[in-house]
Amino acid sequence: EAGVTQSPTHLIKTRGQQATLRCSPISGHTSVYWYQQALGLGLQFLLWYDEGEERNRGNFPPRFSGRQFPNYSSELNVNALELEDSALYLCASSPTWGDIAEAFFGQGTRLTVV
């Protein structure tokens, strides 16, 4: 069974540009979560999507946004990139949030803003 897959693996963007990161959850999982792991800041919760709806977001500005598609895959968009957005972005999936279940993570997208 395929795990959580993320693309691209690496992404280099210029300050002010937009970045789009993609995530495919484990088959049967309806919830997708995005986390940011910036150097020195640890892992921080960004966004949670379930059944196509944004359920919750962490303490990040509105230029971090995303969506979830009918097949439960998800996109994370970061607009007006800043140097401090450089980080490893991790996607996780779990069964519908009604079940308190294990979160499974992908390998991440390394975003570098220059």
Next chain:
Amino acid sequence: KQEVTQIPAALSVPEGENLVLNCSFTDSAIYNLQWFRQDPGKGLTSLLLIQSSQREQTSGRLNASLDKSSGRSTLYIAASQPGDSATYLCAVNIMAGNMLTFGGGTRLMVKP
């Protein structure tokens, strides 16, 4: 606000040692706690999930315990191997959904 702390931040041990990694959290009202492993520059691998009603979970050489009332969890690694070298992260889930709050991690090095 939930805060998660992991001690020690780094640990270096010779191969074969049994070791304990510690995780503490400030709010005992949690749904579950997960332990993860992260290799450099990679994603997270789930090791163990402990529900709030459970006291411990075991998988192979790994054993995790949970004491909700005191806000503590420990990850016990038996007979450590060089392949265990990685960063170990604990995370707590405080509400429905899986919006995890992570500790800063313990960077483990097991020397041959």
